Amino acid sequence: MRLLSHNMLSSNIKGVTNGFPLRIEAEKVVVKQVDLNVRFLKNMFPKIEWKALVEASRTMGYAELPEEVEPSKLDSRDFLQKFHHALLELVLEEGALVCPETGRRFPVSKGIPNMLLHEDEV
């Protein structure tokens, strides 16, 4: 699971109102190289919850993202590289996503999060 997916996932348990962002428990993180696509990054930037991405990338061992950003940053190649790396190249292979409200763990195995709910959670 890339952090772009993490940025798009929330806890789906019934009754939970503050399900975002899911806390990451990282057991195994890998880096997979992806071609840099400036247009895609510029398109995605306004949709990204920045604080969640900063926090998630830290948990995955990458601390290069600035705490605050303005759109003008997108003109900097150096910034784009870092954004790209955090968003698309850091992969959570094994671990879990934890609901911030209830503490319920959604396991991530072989890079795939399991968001299936139990009957009493729907």
Added chain:
Amino acid sequence: MSPRTAQIRLVSSHREVYEPCDDSFALVDALLADQANLLRHQPKLCLELGCGSGYVITSLALILGKEGHYIATDINPHAVRVTQETLEAHGVHAELINTNIASGLETRLAGLVDVIVVNPPYVPTPEDEVGREGIASAWAGGENGRAVIDKILPVADNLLSEKGWLYMVTLSENNPSEICLQMREKGYASRILVQRLTDEESLQIIKFWRDFDSQLEEKEMAENKTVPSRVMESLLSQFPRMPFLRGNNSNSS
């Protein structure tokens, strides 16, 4: 040159995962038929609901190239793993989520998806066969085969961007003209891209897109509680033998 669609010999399998079948091929044929439009559309985020073996999402990624970002879900944990293998065998990538339709994605992904593809479980079955563990959930669609389809449509509507397109497989028994009408009420135009008669099934691949004209009609329908006759005519021309439409049309005229 890279092949335009997934190759069967590279599609991974598992005894509890739906293998690519006539419906899967028809859906990919529809995507190929619409390839020029898709390329011009430049979708950023594409999503498959119920990816099974991964044949369709892999083909979509090959058809569109590496510009976009792909996400695929399935309720069956074996299916998302098999899809992962199929994608890797073709050197393309999609993010996989093991979930019910798009549960967990619906808040943050709302309004962001440019293309959704779905080959849902569409076979009419007893209601209690829907959503069971294992391979049965690949086809079991409950009454008129609509149980899962009717859950998918509002989710797709919520996830699609302004310029979003939905490609969906239906069976004649699903009453596709009624589906088109329901989508029309939500502001979507529709067109059948591929029709296929197999030994057992009559399949349609329908494309839905948000349409300004139909959004006007939506207001009209809400105000008058009837379907404008031009809408009826265009639907009728696409579904000439649909009893549902005939009945409804004579009521409204």
